[in-house]
Amino acid sequence: MLKRFSISLEESLLEKFDQYILGHQYDNRSEAIRDLIRKVMVRKEWDADKQVMGVISLVFDHHEPRLQEKITLVQHDYHHHIISSTHVHMDHDNCMEVIIVKGQAGEVQELADRLTALRGIRDGNLAMSSTGKSLS
Ligand code: NI
Numbered sequence: 001m002l003k004r005f006s007i008s009l010e011e012s013l014l015e016k017f018d019q020y021i022l023g024h025q026y027d028n029r030s031e032a033i034r035d036l037i038r039k040v041m042v043r044k045e046w047d048a049d050k051q052v053m054g055v056i057s058l059v060f061d062h063h064e065p066r067l068q069e070k071i072t073l074v075q076h077d078y079h080h081h082i083i084s085s086t087h088v089h090m091d092h093d094n095c096m097e098v099i100i101v102k103g104q105a106g107e108v109q110e111l112a113d114r115l116t117a118l119r120g121i122r123d124g125n126l127a128m129s130s131t132g133k134s135l136s
Pocket of ligand 1: 062087088089090094095096
């Protein structure tokens with residue numbers, strides 16, 4: 001069930017928010033605010049070490065000695081947390097590995113930290129998401 005409420009906001013802040021809405025393709029302010037609230041809720045799930053989902057992405061040069069092997073080793077240490085992984089050969093040197101993960105937030109964060117800290121990883125990111133159960 002939808003509930004309505006009104007928000008008071010400084011004009012300058014509202015202008016910035018409206019620009020943000022335009023820049024992010026939202027249909028209206030309500031949808032943008034709903035999305036921001038959900039993002040806060042997802043962050044809370046992670047902070048409270050709840051069951052979460054996420055996506056780890058790694059960019060690296062496959063010529064880096066033993067790096068691919070280490071990436072695989074770490075993933076096997078956390079195989080219960082990994083739903084799927086995809087390797088993309090982006091160009092002659094660079095690869096991207098995208099890993100879909102789930103589990104206790106702390107353990108998933110630990111997996112992401114171990115992977116992104118490997119020497120030779122050029123870019124490592126963890127996109128924090130949710131199982132969706134507590135967002136309805
Ligand atoms: Ni590759």
